[in-house]
Amino acid sequence: VSGVKFTDKITIPQNLSAASVLMKFGSWNATSDEEKLRFIYTQRWIDAFRQPWEAYAEARRTGLTPREGDPIAHFRMPYPPSESQYNQANLNTARLKQGGDEPSVKVWWVPEK
Incomplete structure (x- = not known):
């Protein structure tokens, strides 16, 4: 976007070519919005490693x-x-309204998939 090439900003080791580095970074590019979101969710899930409730809530x-x-x-x-x-x-009354008290019963904000 800025007109500066990625390879101009980094130092590539002698045993790697610029093409191989760009190819690897290119393989990380998502092809669809769903895949991009999956990458973001995965990184967020990993980031919450020290906060397991946060990772659970995100998933x-x-x-x-x-x-x-x-x-x-x-x-x-x-x-x-x-x-x-x-x-x-x-x-x-609450159990009847929620559909039960089992862990597998989805709460109202969980998307149906």
């Missing part, structure tokens, strides 16, 4: 995980056992 929100075949199976936290002891009537 749950997007429905994507960095690993193939690793779908999110837990979308919600179950109510604590004390809730059934102290608030049984409201708990039953």
